[in-house]
Amino acid sequence: MKLGLQLGYWQAQPPTNHAELVKAADESGFDAIFTAEAWGSDAFTPLAWWGRETRNVRLGTSIVQMSGRTPTSIAMHALTLDHLSGGRMVLGMGVSGPQVVEGWYGQPFSKPLARTREVVEIIRKVLAREGAVTNDGPHYPLPYRGEGSVGxxxxLKPITHPLRADIPIWLGAEGPKNVAQTAEIADGWIPIFYTPGSAGMYQPWLDEGFARPGARRTRADFEIAATCHLEIVPDAAAKQAAIDAMKPFAALYMGGMGAKDANFHKQVFERMGYEQLAGTVQELYLTGRKDEAAAMIPDALIEDLHIIGTEGEVKEKVAQWAETGVTTLMLSLRTTDEVRRIADLLA
Structure with missing residues (x-):
């Protein structure tokens, strides 16, 4: 199992230490670095900026929001970064949610699975460069002949010849149909809550996708890049403090991420068996009682979602994640010492 450094997206100000974290990851044997986007910083620019000094790590987006760019624009970004990095680009994409897609990008959110399939097909046509890129689908018709068209x-096909026609495409997916489609059409999957405790729930959905005619990958060569917080602690007291510190983040995703009736992250927790808890946490969160919502999160859930413990416990838990089929652990780390220590421990 490989290690990825998850840099995420910027908060109110740009981070001050990401260049150092990237350098440490590149020198310590990490396989990749990943950047994200919400409605502030974008995912591609930091990879070009911080990745320019790297030699070893792959450069991945986790994730690019598909509604923020046309499929051909996404392909141009990936094509360019793949050339600049010498073939180290990993294109991670996702549909985001209706609040962002319609509220920030001004695009319709309906038919997310069909839109995803079209985006992937168009990007692959661009990268293959076998001819002019056309698309007959209803969501991204090429050429455009709809309302407002001048005819x-x-x-067109890309002026620049892609370095690789097979840049890996990984998709963020949460629900049964989306996960199955990801296994069918993508090279990898970026789940948000894939853990030793929940892994069994996803296996039939993945198997359905792999079994479809024309599926691109098999379980043997399909990547699963799971995200978690990994923290090495000296004793039980420090472990409890670390667990408590992660509860507000779990409450945010369970109760405050997305519209009340369209919180896809909450739906994942419900499928994991936390339906009653998720409803209570959402009610508390949306009424401003965020501390109470965080206090409802059980320790056992945090211990399933994340890897927190002594060095021995961390190694044991990492092995459990690997047994579930995870090929890359995406880790959000705060210091270069953490990056190097974890690399040494898990080498």
Whole structure:
């Protein structure tokens, strides 16, 4: 199992230590670094900026929001970064949610699975560069002939020859149909809550996708890049403090991420068996009682979602994650010492 450094997206100000974290990851044997985006910083620019000094790590987006760019624009970003990095680009994408898609990008959220399939197909056509890129689908027609068209759209193929036609495409997916489609059409999957405790729930969905005619990958060569917080602690008291510190983040995803009736993260927790808890946490969170919501999160859930413990406990838990089929652990780390210590421990 490989290690990835999850840099995430920027908060109110740009981070001050990501260059150092990236350098440490590149020198310590990490396989990849990943950047994200919400409605502030974008995912591609930091990879170009911080990745320019790296030699070893792959450069991945986790994730690019598909509604923020046309499929051909996403392909251009990936094509460019793949050339600049010497073939180290990993394109991670996702549909995001209706609040962001319609509220920030001004695009319709409906038909997310069909839109995802079209985006992937168009990007692969661009990277293959076998001819002019066209698409007959309803979501991203190429050439465009709809309302407002002047009728002069011309099928094109990229001027720049892609370095690789098979840049890995990983998809963020949470629900049964989306996970199955990801296993069918993608090279990898970026789950948000894939853990030793929940892994069994996902296996039939993945198997359904792998079994579809024309599936791109098999379980043997399909990547699962799971995200978690990993923290080495000296004793039980420090472990409890670390667990407590993660509860507000679990409460945010369970209760405050997305619209009340369209919180896809909450739905994952419900499928994991926390339906009653998720409802209570959401009610507390949406009424401003965030501390009470966090206090409802049980220790056992945090211990399943994340890897927290002494060095021995961490090694044991990492092995459990590997047994579930995880090929890459995406870790959010705060210091270069943490990066190097974890790399040494798990080497």
């Amino acid at each position: 002069l759209g011309k099928p």
